[in-house]
Amino acid sequence: MRYTLSDETWGREELEAINRVIESNFFSMGKEVKAFEEEFAIKFGSKYAVMSNSGSSANLLAIAALVYSGKLKSGDEVIVPAVSWSTTYFPLSQHNLKLKFVDINPETLNMDMNKLEKAITKNTKAVFAVNLLGNPNEFDRLIKICKDNNIILLEDNCESMGAKYENRQLGTIGLMGTYSTFYSHHLCTMEGGVTVTNDEELYHYLLSIRAHGWTRNLPANSKIYKKKEDEFYESFNFIMPGYNLRPLEMEAAIGREQLKKLDKIIFQRRENAKYFVEKMQSIKNIRVQKEIQESSWFGFAMILEGSLKEKRSELVKLLKENKIEVRPIVAGNFTKNEAIKYLNHEISGELTGADEIHNSGFFVGNHSKSNKENIDFLINIIESFVKE
Structure with missing residues (x-):
């Protein structure tokens, strides 16, 4: 798969x-x-x-x-x-x-x-x-x-x-x-x-x-x-x-x-997300993105916590080995990118939330068709990692 x-x-x-x-x-x-x-x-x-x-x-x-x-x-x-x-x-x-x-x-x-x-x-x-x-x-x-x-x-x-x-x-x-x-x-x-x-x-x-x-x-x-x-x-x-x-x-x-298909696409993405969130509830030390009202669920973001917090690289490696495409949560804390030196900018306060995402977060894709089979496969891989 x-x-x-x-x-x-x-x-x-x-x-x-x-x-x-x-x-x-x-x-x-x-x-x-x-x-x-x-x-x-x-x-x-x-x-x-x-x-x-x-x-x-x-x-x-x-x-x-x-x-x-x-x-x-x-x-x-x-x-x-x-x-x-x-x-x-x-x-x-x-x-x-x-x-x-x-x-x-x-x-x-x-x-x-x-x-x-x-x-x-x-x-x-x-x-x-x-x-x-x-x-x-x-x-x-x-x-x-x-x-x-x-x-x-x-x-x-x-x-x-x-x-x-x-x-x-x-x-x-x-x-x-x-x-x-x-x-x-x-x-x-x-x-x-x-x-x-x-x-x-x-x-x-x-x-x-x-x-x-x-x-x-x-x-x-x-x-x-x-x-x-x-x-x-x-x-x-x-x-x-x-x-x-x-x-x-x-x-x-x-x-x-594509516009003619958009309502069905968004509906299916939300159905996929419901399934994903439900499945993830039983897994400890991995937090998923909290939905505000009606998300269209671009992908499924996950943040490692507790005993898993420092193990992102290991989990990402395992996911890739099992042909699960995975990415950072957008660009993480963008102020850590080299390009920041070219921008006139200021940082307001501490960026603790952004740092957490930068160091311990990742996301996998959501689809416009049902991807419950993919999600089940993903959950099995994550569960095997958590049990180790």
């Missing part, structure tokens, strides 16, 4: 979508991307959605839009959790913002709300919250903290598509939210990402920044630039420093088919 990090969710529909694009002979960003964006926005209850070539690019677009719109300024402080993927952090640094790292709750793996409150200063202008491995933050407290301190709430929801808090889709709770549609994620378009917002002005910034900073993709009634009626002039007219983050038509066409 081989227990992989992710499974295949494509069928005949996705292949036909690819063929549809091939037959159209139009491959760069076009009608399929536009249709996917409209369908994505409807699905998640957002006014606007902008597709890009990755979830990392979705984050970059969101931060760039905030800076060019003046909502964030060079040197502003943005609070981030100490555990996340690298491209939660890099776009902030690339736009001359200061990162302030805050510890996580070692049970939920998301930002510790008490420590977040203590970290806020007069220089704090935003919180970039990460819904880690499918799990919602404590949004009742998080929203109140941001409102009370007049700071912007952003969501990196790249690992948590389909998760909900108070029946609201994660990614739509803050001013902007981001999603990833990379191969191993809930919805798979090979590569891809989406940035959503209800703010029309930010939406127009996203459209321009995504494609070189030009005006071509802006609507005639744009809130950020008055377009000339001269189409020739507006085809190569640049109003801000942008990027080329455009997705492919194939990726969008695949995404349109």
